[in-house]
Amino acid sequence: MDEQTKIEIKQFNNRGKDFKSKEVVILVVITCIFSFFAGNAFARVKESPKTINQPIALSDDLMNFVENYQYIVDNYYKDVDEAELLDAALKGVMAKMGDPYTVYMDEEDYEELNLTLQGSYSGLGISIYKDTSTKNMVVASVFKDSPADKAGIKVGDIILSVNGKSTKELETSDFSSSVLKGSEDSFELELQRDDETKKVTIQKSSVVIPSIESKTFEKNGKKIGYLAISIFANNTYKQFKDSLKKLEKEKIDSLIIDVRDNTGGHLTAVSNIISLFVDSSHIAYQLEQDGEKKKIHSSGEETKKYPIVFLANGYSASASEVLIGSLKDNLNAKIIGEKTYGKGTVQGLVTLSNGDQFKVTTKKWLTPNGNWVNDTQGFAPDINVSLQDEYYENPSDETDNQLQRALEELSK
Numbered sequence: 089m090d091e092q093t094k095i096e097i098k099q100f101n102n103r104g105k106d107f108k109s110k111e112v113v114i115l116v117v118i119t120c121i122f123s124f125f126a127g128n129a130f131a132r133v134k135e136s137p138k139t140i141n142q143p144i145a146l147s148d149d150l151m152n153f154v155e156n157y158q159y160i161v162d163n164y165y166k167d168v169d170e171a172e173l174l175d176a177a178l179k180g181v182m183a184k185m186g187d188p189y190t191v192y193m194d195e196e197d198y199e200e201l202n203l204t205l206q207g208s209y210s211g212l213g214i215s216i217y218k219d220t221s222t223k224n225m226v227v228a229s230v231f232k233d234s235p236a237d238k239a240g241i242k243v244g245d246i247i248l249s250v251n252g253k254s255t256k257e258l259e260t261s262d263f264s265s266s267v268l269k270g271s272e273d274s275f276e277l278e279l280q281r282d283d284e285t286k287k288v289t290i291q292k293s294s295v296v297i298p299s300i301e302s303k304t305f306e307k308n309g310k311k312i313g314y315l316a317i318s319i320f321a322n323n324t325y326k327q328f329k330d331s332l333k334k335l336e337k338e339k340i341d342s343l344i345i346d347v348r349d350n351t352g353g354h355l356t357a358v359s360n361i362i363s364l365f366v367d368s369s370h371i372a373y374q375l376e377q378d379g380e381k382k383k384i385h386s387s388g389e390e391t392k393k394y395p396i397v398f399l400a401n402g403y404s405a406s407a408s409e410v411l412i413g414s415l416k417d418n419l420n421a422k423i424i425g426e427k428t429y430g431k432g433t434v435q436g437l438v439t440l441s442n443g444d445q446f447k448v449t450t451k452k453w454l455t456p457n458g459n460w461v462n463d464t465q466g467f468a469p470d471i472n473v474s475l476q477d478e479y480y481e482n483p484s485d486e487t488d489n490q491l492q493r494a495l496e497e498l499s500k
Contacts, residue, residue, distance in 0.1 A: 192444075205353055205354060206321065206322050210295070211267050212234065213236040213237060214231070216260055227244060239288045241279065246280040248280055274291055275289070299321050300315060301346075302316075311338065312342050312343070316346035317345065317346070324353065345397070345421075349403040351403060353406075362415070366414075367390055372456065373454065374454040376453075397424055398424070399490055400467065409466070409467060412428065417457045430463050432461050434451040435447045436450045471493060
C-alpha cells in the first residue's frame with residue numbers, strides 16, 4: 089500500500105478527526121482546505137497603529153514605487169482596476185517574504201479559515217462525499233444534536249436529491265455553497281437507506297463543530313482516559329474542559345491526548361487547555377519577538393499528577409506542538425507515534441479598514457524551557473510507532489497500534 093493511499097484512508101476514518109481529503113470529502117459548511125491553512129497558531133490582532141493607521145514616512149524606494157505605479161495607471165492604454173492591482177502588489181509582498189504562513193487572503197479563503205477556527209456555523213450538521221464509482225452523494229458524518237441528527241439522518245445515507253434536484257448533477261462544493269451562502273433556510277433531502285427511500289425537511293440552524301472525542305479504556309486494572317483534539321477552535325477549550333472533567337469524575341489513572349493530524353488553531357485555546365494541567369507557578373510557553381522573550385505563565389489553579397501520553401504524527405503542528413512542548417517540559421509527558429511537523433511560529437490575523445485580510449508571522453514560540461521546534465526538527469517521539477497496514481484497511485481502536493502501544497505503556 090503506497091503512502092498516499094495510507095494518508096487518504098487515515099484521513100477518512102471515523103475516529104473523531106476532521107475529514108480532510110480534498111477530492112473525496114467536503115464539510116457541508118466548510119470547503120476544508122487545511123493544506124493552505126495547516127500548521128498555524130493564530131493570535132487575533134487589530135490593525136497596528138504604528139504601521140497601518142498613522143501616517144508613515146515613505147522611504148525613497150517606496151516613493152519610487154508609488155511614482156511608477158501612478159505613471160502606469162495613468163498612461164496604460166486600457167482601463168485598469170486599481171483594486172486588483174493593489175491586491176496583486178500586496179500578494180507579491182507576502183510571497184517575497186519567503187514564509188509559507190504569511191499570506192494574503194481573498195474573501196473565500198478568509199471565510200473558510202474563519203469558519204474552521206470559529207468552531208460553529210449556521211448549517212445542517214453533516215459532512216458528505218461523492219462516491220467515485222457510483223457518483224452517489226453519501227453522508228460521511230453527522231454532528232451530534234445538529235439539525236441533521238435531529239432529523240434522523242445516519243452515516244451512510246445516500247442523498248438522492250436536494251430540493252428536488254438530483255445530486256447526480258451536484259458537486260459536494262455546490263451543496264456546501266448553497267447551505268453556506270444561499271438564501272434558503274429549508275432543505276428537502278431525499279434519502280436512500282438500504283432499499284428504502286424517504287424525504288426529510290431540515291431547517292438550517294446553528295451547529296457546533298465537535299473538535300473533541302472522549303472515551304475511557306480499561307487495561308490491566310487501570311482506567312485510562314482518552315481525549316482526541318482535531319483542531320484548536322474558539323470553542324475547543326470548553327469541549328476539552330467538559331470532557332476532561334467527566335473523565336476525572338470517572339477516576340482515570342492516566343490520560344492519552346491524541347493530536348494526530350491536528351494542524352493547529354487559536355493560541356488562546358491551547359493556552360487555556362495548558363492551564364487545566366499546570367498551576368500558575370508554571371510557564372506555559374514563551375514568545376519571542378525582535379530578540380526579546382516573554383514568558384507566558386499558566387492561569388491554572390492545580391497541577392495534575394497522573395501520567396500523560398501524547399499520540400502524534402507528522403501532521404501534528406503548531407498549536408498541537410505548543411501543547412506537547414508545555415506538558416513535556418512541565419509534566420514529563422511522553423510522545424508515542426511519529427515525529428511532529430515542526431512549526432515554531434505564531435501568525436496574526438489582520439483585517440484592514442477596507443476589509444482586506446492577511447495573516448502574517450509575528451513571533452516565535454518556545455517551550456517553557458526555551459527550546460524552539462521549527463522546520464524539520466519537530467518533537468521526536470519517545471516511542472516511535474508507525475501505523476500498520478491493518479489499521480488503514482480496517483480502522484478501529486483495536487487495529488490502531490499507536491493507541492494500543494499507549495494503552496500498554498500506561499497500564500504497566
